Amino acid sequence: MNRKVIYIGLAGIAGLFLGWLIFGKSDERANSSAEVHEHKLEGQQMWTCSMHPQIMQPEPGDCPICGMELIPANMDEEGLAMNEIKMTKNAMALANISTTVIGDGKDDGSMTDISLSGRIKVNEEEQMVQASYFDGRLERLNVSYEGQDVKRGQLLATIYAPDLVAAQQELLSSLSLRESQPALYKAVRNKLKLWKLTENQINTIEKTGEVKEYFPIYATVSGTVLEKMVSEGDYVKQGEPLLKLIDLSSVWVEFDVYENQISSLEKGEKITLTTKAYPNKSFKATITFIDPILNESTRTVVVRATLNNRDGIFKPGMFVKGNVESLKDKEDAVPESVMIPASAVMWTGERSVVYLKVNGDTPVFRMKEVDLGGRNGDMFVVNSGLQKGDEVVTNGTFTVDAAAQLQGKKSMMNQNQEEEISSSEIGNMKMVLSDSFKKEFKSVLPSYFNIKNALVLGSATEVSEYAKDLLESLVSINESDLNDIGKSHFSIIIDLAEDMSNSKDLKYQRDIFIALNENIVPIIMNIGKMDNLVYIQKCPMANKNKGAYWLSMEKEIKNPYYGDQMLTCGSIIDSIQ
Structure with missing residues (x-):
């Protein structure tokens, strides 16, 4: 009996041990596999905010914008979030896409380069006026056009002057009193001298005894005619301006400088100038004036340098680029904001976005909204949205955006419905546009309309050729008078045209x-x-049924987005007189 109990006990122990070997190890392996799978998912999972989908965090928490609890982000089969795009290295090479790791814009704290855009202007200190010294009627004007060079002593005009006729008669009458009343005689001669008659002219009148009705007016200054203020046959008063002249042997070059650049510039600093007129040359100038008053509409001040122009190579109105190497003591150096190249920025309405490289080893990109400050040459100051060490696309940004659109991801051309721009919102994008910019920009519209018409016809070759014409017209326009919004739109237009x-x-x-x-x-x-x-x-079906705009000189609808497929699809939503 005792042996049976012992055998049964041993058999039970053996059964328990065998069951543990079979089932216990299996559960352990299953648990281990589940744990490994869970860790794998956690490594790929990203967390986002339901109200702010641009927020992507590698772990759960609260939204940094609204404080709501983050939720798991939807990932695709490659482990990418909804607003991420992956490109192959081969595709990047073919599209010439390059990225840049951004920094804080400093070198060693001792030197910063400042790029400026400006234009040549007349030196207002060298402006002069040629006036009439007596009343009369202009019988002949020898200056025919503005821009004509005038030399001192040159005959400018012939004038009929009744007062001068009377003064000559007084001179001839006083000749007989020259001995008895020398003071009277001298006063009459001085009166004629005040009217700019020369000693030889006065002596000739005395010798011949003839009164001249017409007198020449000679130039008292030398320069280039800036403005012709009278015409032949006009009656002029004593002291009335006839011509406005300018000495172009020296000219001014003026730059619009943003607030964040002012502290880096001082009077006396050297500035290196380049211009498209002389692409292989550079010129030196010295800063002579910094405007003490800020332009509130553009948030800029005028910085001026005086340029030697004895050879006459600089023409007022010419565009120039300036570069200043601003040397500062290390003790006084102030760290600058994070800066990114302008080529990295795309604009959707008033928002600015860039494509951020998510992983340094893998070509995965994510659209990122940034808040931009002022522009320094080809660089933008970043107020928020990026930090030092981030890697952004700086060449081929639009290609990356197009790839995102093709993959059905969020892109500049494929925004959510609530982010669409209505015609009224477009009109509310306030820009500071100078009269010269308006005139120059309107001149590029013929090339634009050629592109639109070529798209209507479906001719890709003609579109490419007209886009080259548009690009050539755009790059010749000076955008220095624009505010930040205008400059960014203008810069994007140039990139898209290219x-x-x-x-x-x-x-x-x-x-x-x-x-x-x-x-x-x-x-x-x-x-x-x-x-x-x-x-x-506007065509409501273009841009994946979100709608897209275009400009037209014709009231008739000819759709550039579909051509013959849907030629008349669209409507007029606004017009500009």
Whole structure:
């Protein structure tokens, strides 16, 4: 009996041990596998905010904007978030896409380069006026046009002067009293001298005894005619300006400098100048004036340098680029803001976005909204959204955005419905546009309309050629008078025109045309008055049924986004007189 109990006990122990070997190890392996799988998922999972989907965090927590609890972000089959795009290295090489790791803009704290845009202006200190020294009627004017060079002593005009006729008669009458009343005689002669008659002219009158009705006016200064203020046959008063002259042997070059650059510039600093007129030359000038008053509309001050122009190579109105090496003591050096190249920035309405490289080893990019400050040459100051060490796309940004659109991801041309820009919102994008910029920008519209018509016809080759014409016209425009919003739109237009000129893919060109209009239309609406009536038209089906704009000189709808497929799809939503 005792043996049976012992055997049963041993058998039970053996069964328990065997069951543990079979099932216990399996559970352990399953638990281990589940744990490994869970860790794997955690390594790929990202967390976002339901109200602010641009927020992506590697772990759960609260939204830094609104404080709401983060939720798991939807990931695709490659482990990418909804607003992330992955490109192959081969595709990046073919599209010439490059990235830049951004820093704080400092070298060693001792030197910073400041790039400026400006234009040549007349030296107002060298302006002069040639006036008439007696009343009369201009019988002949020898200066025919503005820009004509005048030398001192040159005959400018012939004038009929009744008062001068009377003064000559007084002179001839006083000749007989020269001995008895020398003071009277001398006073009459001085009166004629005050009217700028020379000693030889006065002596000739005395010798011949003839009164002249017409007298010449000689130039008392030398210079270039800036303004012709009278015409032949005009009656002029004593002291009335006839010509405005300027000495162009020295000229001014003026730059618009943003607030964040003012502290880096001082009077006496050297500035290196380059101009498209002489692309292989550089010129030196010295800063002579910094405007003490800030322009509140553009948030800039005028910085002026005086330039030697004895050879006459600089023409007022010419655009120039300036570069200043600003040397500061290390003790006084103030760290600058994070800066990024302008080529990295895209604009959607008044928002600015960049493409951030998520992983340094893998070409995965994410659209990131940034808040920009002032512009320094080809660089933007970043107020928020990026930090030192972030890597952003700086060449081929639009190509990355197009790839995001093709993959169905969020892109500049594929915004959510609530982010669409209405025509009224486009008109509310306030820009500071100078009269010269308005005039120059309107001159590029013929090239734009050629592009639109070529898209209607579906000719990718013609689109590319007209885009080259548009690009050539754009790069000759001076954008220094624009505010930040205007400059950013203008810079994007140039980049898009270049992309369009390099492409022969009609579909890609039409995608670019969507973004091109999102930047051109706001500028046109801020310009306002056109030389001819311009219609703003919209196709509701373009841009994946979100709608897209274009400009037209014709009231008839001819859709550039679909051509013959849906030629008349669209409507007029606004017009500019």
